[in-house]
Amino acid sequence: MIHISRSGGTLGVFDEARVREGLRTGEFIETDLGWTEGMPTWRPLSELETFTAAAPAPTPPPQMAMVESPASTAAGAATPEVSSVVQPSGLPWEHREQLGFVNALFATIGMFLTRPAEAFTVMKRDAGLLDPLLYALIIGTAGGVISFGFSLMMSSFGMLGGADSALGAMLGMGLGSFFVLFLTPIFVVLGTFIGAGILHVCLMVLGGANRSFETTFRVVAYGGGSANVFQLVPVCGGMIAGVTALVLYCIGLARAHETSTGRAVGAVLLPAVVCCGGIILFAITISGMAALGQ
Amino acid sequence: MRFHWRRLRAGELDHELIWLLVSVATAVLGTAWLRFGLPWPRCTFLAVTGLPCVTCGATRAAVAFLAGDTIGAWLMNPLVAVLLCVLVLFDLYAAAVLIARAPRLRISLTHPSAWRGIAAAAVLVGLLNWAYLLTL
Numbered sequence: 133m134i135h136i137s138r139s140g141g142t143l144g145v146f147d148e149a150r151v152r153e154g155l156r157t158g159e160f161i162e163t164d165l166g167w168t169e170g171m172p173t174w175r176p177l178s179e180l181e182t183f184t185a186a187a188p189a190p191t192p193p194p195q196m197a198m199v200e201s202p203a204s205t206a207a208g209a210a211t212p213e214v215s216s217v218v219q220p221s222g223l224p225w226e227h228r229e230q231l232g233f234v235n236a237l238f239a240t241i242g243m244f245l246t247r248p249a250e251a252f253t254v255m256k257r258d259a260g261l262l263d264p265l266l267y268a269l270i271i272g273t274a275g276g277v278i279s280f281g282f283s284l285m286m287s288s289f290g291m292l293g294g295a296d297s298a299l300g301a302m303l304g305m306g307l308g309s310f311f312v313l314f315l316t317p318i319f320v321v322l323g324t325f326i327g328a329g330i331l332h333v334c335l336m337v338l339g340g341a342n343r344s345f346e347t348t349f350r351v352v353a354y355g356g357g358s359a360n361v362f363q364l365v366p367v368c369g370g371m372i373a374g375v376t377a378l379v380l381y382c383i384g385l386a387r388a389h390e391t392s393t394g395r396a397v398g399a400v401l402l403p404a405v406v407c408c409g410g411i412i413l414f415a416i417t418i419s420g421m422a423a424l425g426q
Numbered sequence: 427m428r429f430h431w432r433r434l435r436a437g438e439l440d441h442e443l444i445w446l447l448v449s450v451a452t453a454v455l456g457t458a459w460l461r462f463g464l465p466w467p468r469c470t471f472l473a474v475t476g477l478p479c480v481t482c483g484a485t486r487a488a489v490a491f492l493a494g495d496t497i498g499a500w501l502m503n504p505l506v507a508v509l510l511c512v513l514v515l516f517d518l519y520a521a522a523v524l525i526a527r528a529p530r531l532r533i534s535l536t537h538p539s540a541w542r543g544i545a546a547a548a549v550l551v552g553l554l555n556w557a558y559l560l561t562l
Binding site (some may be wrong): 260261315318319322325327329336337338339345346387406 | 433437439441444448451452455464479480481541542544545548552
């Protein structure tokens, strides 16, 4: 087992395969420090040529830190103390320059859908809006367009038209294609901002907003973006994506804002309580109607 | 609660720019959506219980508001009408500080319990609005 540390804090203990996978996906980076039993000191992962097998009786790793404290040296300690602050390593998507665009995209999607708690733990809290917005935009647009394609195949997009609206009917069956294709990215961007704004206000009302709007936005963009992968599922993909997004928001808000799960769930459900789901129900309804047809 | 004006710090989110763009784009798209006669979601609460929810009438209020009928908007949903007025004021403020590159207004809470008071006030206002809608 390998103890991994970054920025003076420990990230945990992982087996060799997990560390290799983490290095590949960007969960771990080469400058992270590793230690296994038998090693005299912590060393960067890039310097560990082979990962040793698990020791029969694990013992605590030596203490380490990025900055040596006078107290520890005065006491003759072999290694300095560990800081309690752990900086998240960032998602694979945020290391896409090293990993490659496609690898980083799929690694991030896989991480959110299979290990969401871990994904939100390693997600940087305050690292800007552009990375998560781009992620949500790519998956949301792809999901929306493909979902629209399914709807067309099932001749169900007539939902946009109406017996009492000739223009609506024309939009639904003809111009609607352009409407969807060109406006989907705009809807994704606006939906992400508005959804994050609503969730952040709800979290503030419930006293769980321990971090800035930026953190909530990143949760919504990464969580919602990852859930939109399910738009690729015919017929019921929109509903699955909607429910998955709600679950990811709950996990993400609790982890990223370091608040209780109850407050996170409350913040996610509050819009539903206040206005019948508002935008969330709207998104699910539209997706469901598009998939199921009239 | 303390109000103060200050310049944006390096790397700080420009909320004025973000929310001005989001609100204007939403208004434009929403107007286009309604103009084209595209469907708007029905209130599930109203459909199930026969009673309006807290935000019932919001779409009609927004349409009336955009048409300049503020009193009509107020009658349809007072809370939404007030929020739309606040949104317009915010947009005007945001446009002004962005054009003038002026310091930004920031609000800080001087007491940790202030949020509880704000949250309680928000719940009370929501309930009063709902009570009004139930009488319609």
